[in-house]
Each structure stands twice: as C-alpha cells, then as structure tokens.
Amino acid sequence: MNNWNEFNFNTRAVRAGQVRSQEGEHSEAMFLTSSFVFDSAAQAAARFSQTEPGNIYSRFTNPTVRNFEERLAVLEGGECCVATASGMAAIFSTCLGLLKAGDHIIASQSIFGSTVNLLNTILSKFDVSTTFVNLNDLESWQAAVQSNTKLFFMETPSNPLTELGDIQAIADIAHKNDCLLVVDNCFCTPALQQPLSLGADIVIHSATKFLDGQGRCMGGAVIGTKDLVGKDIFAILRSGGPTMSPFNAWIFLKGLETLDVRMQRHCDNAEQLAIWLEKQQNVERIYYPGLASHPQHELAKKQQSRFGGLVAFEVKGGQEAAWKVIDSTQVMSITANLGDAKTTITHPASTTHGRITEEQRQAAGIQPGLIRISVGLEDIEDLKADLTMGLNV
Numbered sequence: 001m002n003n004w005n006e007f008n009f010n011t012r013a014v015r016a017g018q019v020r021s022q023e024g025e026h027s028e029a030m031f032l033t034s035s036f037v038f039d040s041a042a043q044a045a046a047r048f049s050q051t052e053p054g055n056i057y058s059r060f061t062n063p064t065v066r067n068f069e070e071r072l073a074v075l076e077g078g079e080c081c082v083a084t085a086s087g088m089a090a091i092f093s094t095c096l097g098l099l100k101a102g103d104h105i106i107a108s109q110s111i112f113g114s115t116v117n118l119l120n121t122i123l124s125k126f127d128v129s130t131t132f133v134n135l136n137d138l139e140s141w142q143a144a145v146q147s148n149t150k151l152f153f154m155e156t157p158s159n160p161l162t163e164l165g166d167i168q169a170i171a172d173i174a175h176k177n178d179c180l181l182v183v184d185n186c187f188c189t190p191a192l193q194q195p196l197s198l199g200a201d202i203v204i205h206s207a208t209k210f211l212d213g214q215g216r217c218m219g220g221a222v223i224g225t226k227d228l229v230g231k232d233i234f235a236i237l238r239s240g241g242p243t244m245s246p247f248n249a250w251i252f253l254k255g256l257e258t259l260d261v262r263m264q265r266h267c268d269n270a271e272q273l274a275i276w277l278e279k280q281q282n283v284e285r286i287y288y289p290g291l292a293s294h295p296q297h298e299l300a301k302k303q304q305s306r307f308g309g310l311v312a313f314e315v316k317g318g319q320e321a322a323w324k325v326i327d328s329t330q331v332m333s334i335t336a337n338l339g340d341a342k343t344t345i346t347h348p349a350s351t352t353h354g355r356i357t358e359e360q361r362q363a364a365g366i367q368p369g370l371i372r373i374s375v376g377l378e379d380i381e382d383l384k385a386d387l388t389m390g391l392n393v
C-alpha cells in the first residue's frame with residue numbers, strides 16, 4: 001500500500017484506498033455481496049476468531065465500503081474511518097460508541113435540526129444530557145463544562161446562517177477539560193477544511209451532501225484515531241448495524257474523485273452570487289463567510305481554504321416576499337437537500353425551522369424573509385437571472 005499522505009489532495013481523492021481484484025479492473029469494483037466464502041472450515045474459524053484477517057460479512061467489512069473509508073480517512077488526514085448508513089447514523093454511532101449513561105455533551109446551538117432532536121429526545125432517554133451553547137462564544141463552552149462532560153459537538157459554518165466556530169480554540173477548551181471535540185464537517189468537506197489538523201478528535205460527515213454531490217443516495221462517515229473510531233465506534237456498527245451499503249459506497253467513492261473540482265466551482269458560483277446579491281435593492285442582509293461584511297470573515301480565511309457553497313439572505317417584505325422569490329425560480333429546486341450539482345432553495349422559517357416557536361426562531365436569528373441557497377454547478381448567469389424575477393416584483 002502507498003503512503004497516501006505523501007501525495008497531494010487531488011491525487012489522494014482519485015486514487016487512495018483502491019485494491020484491484022484479480023480481474024484487473026481500472027475503475028473501483030462494486031462488491032454487492034452480503035457474505036464472503038471461506039476455503040475451508042478452518043479458515044472460517046480463523047476469520048471468526050480474528051487470527052486471520054479478511055472479510056466475513058458485509059455488516060462487518062466490505063471491500064467497496066473499505067475503499068471509500070480509506071479514501072475519506074486519507075482526505076481528512078485521519079487514521080481510520082467507518083462508513084455509516086446516513087449522516088445521522090454517523091452521529092448516533094459516535095455518541096453510542098463514546099458515551100455511557102450519566103455522561104454529558106456540550107453542543108453548539110446552531111447544529112442540524114435532527115442532531116438537536118437526537119440529543120434532546122433520544123440520547124436523553126439513556127441518561128446522556130446535553131447543554132447547548134453559542135457556537136462563537138468561547139466562554140460559554142468553558143462555562144458549560146461539568147464533571148461528567150465527555151464530548152463537545154459543533155458544525156462550522158452553521159446552517160443556515162453560516163456562523164463559524166473557531167475549531168482550534170474550542171478543541172483547546174475541550175482538551176483542557178479532558179473532553180473530545182467532534183466536528184460535523186458536512187458543509188466544507190475536507191476539500192475546504194480539515195478539522196483534525198486544527199485539533200478536533202473526530203470528524204463526522206453526511207456523505208449524502210457534497211461527498212456524493214449529485215443528490216443520489218444517503219450515507220455518512222466518522223473519521224478519527226484507530227482507538228476511538230476503529231474500536232469503539234466500529235463496535236457499534238458491527239453489532240448495532242447502521243452500516244453503509246456497498247452500492248452507496250461506490251457512488252460516494254466516485255464522488256470523492258471529483259470532490260475538489262466540484263467544491264471549487266460551488267465556491268466560485270456562491271461567491272459570485274453573494275457579491276451580486278449585495279447589489280440587489282430588495283435584499284436586506286447576506287450571510288456568506290466570503291464577504292468582508294461577514295462578522296467572522298477573518299476566521300473563515302484562517303480555517304477554511306475557501307468559503308463554501310451555501311449562501312443565505314434576507315429579503316425585504318418578510319415571508320410573503322421570500323416565498324415570491326422562491327416560487328418565481330424556474331431553474332433552482334425547492335427541496336431540503338444541499339450540496340448538490342443542482343442549486344436548491346429553501347425558506348428555513350417555514351420548513352427546517354418551522355416546528356420551533358416564533359421566540360426560538362428569533363433567538364436563532366431565523367427571520368421570516370430569510371432564504372437559503374445551496375449554490376450548484378449551473379451557469380452563474382442563469383442562477384442570477386432565476387432570482388431576478390422574484391426579487392424585482
């Protein structure tokens with residue numbers, strides 16, 4: 001096996017982890033098999049007792065899934081990766097693998113809605129409690145530490161307001177208190193940000209988003225050390241079962257080959273769209289880390305190589321005006337997914353943040369006029385034209 005760390009990012013993204021079969025296939029093979037055959041009863045026994053390495057059953061290991069895991073681990077700069085059935089399965093397996101009843105988590109307020117639900121309604125049943133803090137208020141992370149705190153959990157940039165958290169500073173607070181820092185790196189992907197190199201202990205992915213990049217299938221991943229990920233979290237997958245299908249692993253594997261090219265174009269388009277939105281009369285405020293007006297533009301320049309594909313903005317006239325912009329689009333898709341070649345447009349206040357109270361929405365900064373766009377790979381001029389109609393009524 002090559003030492004992939006000696007190669008640059010794009011070479012790793014195209015080639016790392018591939019082991020060719022005796023057929024000599026050029027593209028990665030898809031191993032659609034639930035179990036593996038042994039030469040003899042003795043070999044079966046050796047595999048089960050783990051005195052001989054090798055595949056047994058696809059809930060434990062599968063060559064296509066392993067290929068995806070090795071490639072993503074190398075891209076994030078981690079020792080080990082395990083692939084999961086979805087992004088939520090990655091977060092759930094991480095919590096189950098690293099925590100026990102009585103433990104405490106500190107999480108940023110601005111994390112994915114299903115993650116908040118998981119922490120508040122499911123983990124709480126098993127006596128794992130969570131305190132939510134303001135992502136960029138470092139003192140609030142320290143102040144929330146209890147004697148039973150084990151895990152810090154954050155996303156940066158946040159959804160939909162693109163708020164940033166300082167990974168290095170939060171990792172320092174976590175480590176000073178003997179806690180682990182988990183970073184959900186879904187929005188940036190390793191092409192733009194590598195949390196492990198900034199001090200994070202675990203990186204989580206929803207592969208459903210930019211890693212696939214074409215909105216085809218669900219998947220997730222956890223990356224970190226051999227001890228934490230290869231033992232504690234892998235044990236949950238092996239016995240709990242939220243594993244990635246080999247078919248999906250193959251799609252994500254091919255997605256990784258074009259990850260950087262796609263991310264560069266997502267960033268180009270998003271940057272141009274944000275600059276253009278700044279000049280539109282009916283746009284009140286824009287949230288994009290690449291703009292000098294973004295309160296954490298300097299931090300974004302420091303911890304990300306570019307500014308990402310998500311842009312949020314508020315239009316004048318509240319929900320009615322926002323819905324008008326959304327309904328006037330003909331190119332963009334009105335759908336909840338993000339990280340797709342196809343641009344997606346959503347109204348957070350009535351969808352992803354629709355079930356919380358008006359008071360909670362205000363506290364979270366989700367205004368009725370807010371629109372979120374995951375900028376895709378279409379021609380930028382067509383995207384601008386698509387928004388112009390609804391913005392100028």
Ligand SMILES: *Cc1c(COP(=O)(O)O)cnc(C)c1O
Nearest residue numbers: 086087088112184186206208219
């Ligand atoms: C979508 C998403 C998830 C959950 O991933 P699924 O693949 O939908 O389970 C987790 N975190 C973030 C930031 C996401 O955008």
